[in-house]
Amino acid sequence: MPKTPISIPVPTISRRTAASTVAGLIAGIAVYRPKTSQAAEQGATRMSLDAPTPGVRKAYADGPFGQIHYRYAGDKNSTEVPLICLHASPLSGILYDQWLAEIGKDRFAVAPDTPGYGGSDTPTEPPLIGDLADAMIGFMDSIGLQTVDVMGYHTGSFTSADLAMRYPDRIRKVVMISAPIFDQAIIDEYSGRIYDPPPKFAEVLASTAESIRENGRGMFRDMTDERYEDLSIERLRHFRTGNWGFRAAFAYDLTAALPEIDQPILVLNPEDDLWEQTPRAKPFLKNGRVHDLPGWTHGHLDAHTEEMAEIVRAFLSE
Secondary structure (H helix, E strand, O other): OOOOOOOOOOOOOOHHHHHHOOOOOOOOOOOOOOOOOHHHHHOOOOOEOOEOOOOOEEEEEEEOOEEEEEEEEOOOOOOOOOEEEEOOOOOOHHHHHHHHHHHOOOOOEEEEOOOOOOOOOOOOOOOOHHHHHHHHHHHHHHHOOOOEEEEEEOHHHHHHHHHHHHOOOOEEEEEEEOOOOOOHHHHHHHHOOOOOOOOOHHHHHHHHHHHHHHHOOHHHOOOOHHHHHHHHHHHHOOOOOOOHHHHHHHOOOHHHHHHHOOOOEEEEEEOOOOOOOHHHHHHHOOOEEEEEEOOOOOOHHHHOHHHHHHHHHHHHOO
């Protein structure tokens, strides 16, 4: 990917304003101000960085880039195939908190933080998708998992595809939340947003505050304000290297990988920033299908947890 510096405008804000509006880097290509969904207001469960989700535990394992922090739920001795959940950039396994509690009711489910995100150690240089896939195999070996199903979200989808393609004996089925096929114009446009060198912390805070004032939760409307705040703080943890996942994703040729995957693939297509690009994956799927989720956007794992679990369980049991 080209290393194009990005210039972030710094609006004049007070220290108190900046501190009170720390929310994180916006992960979507475009954001807007929609109304809060009824599901998010009525059904979303309160979760916080300082309040554990019932049934979900945390631990560390070894990986090629150092320690890997992960969340897990369920019985490791379950007869169901374990499910590994790979998060979107620049978040962490926190994205799957409520999901793990639900899907872990009948299987062992685990959500590692990608190297460089969350509580995991950071590589010394930007990894490629193949490096992240290798790290997940090392993680699986470390916690004693041989064959798994894998579920990826955005950047995690790319890693899931690479895992299935290169480690067919370790990956049984694949669930991808979005499988975007980008044209060159989008790659060129978005590459300008991938900063190098990283921005200053004050610039990140100022840009973040401005975005929240203008866009609210944006495409994260399917979650409560408190949940959005928690995820936003998580995004800030690695602001210096937060773009590494995007770099890896935009450098990966998904059109070449998908036709090489023999395992069943379910592509879930929520109406988020990759809604239009994901259906382009259909011609490249050898053994898969795309399931549209109109009206669902970022936060659907919180707002539509049980509905999502019904869809995924049905696919994994086919």
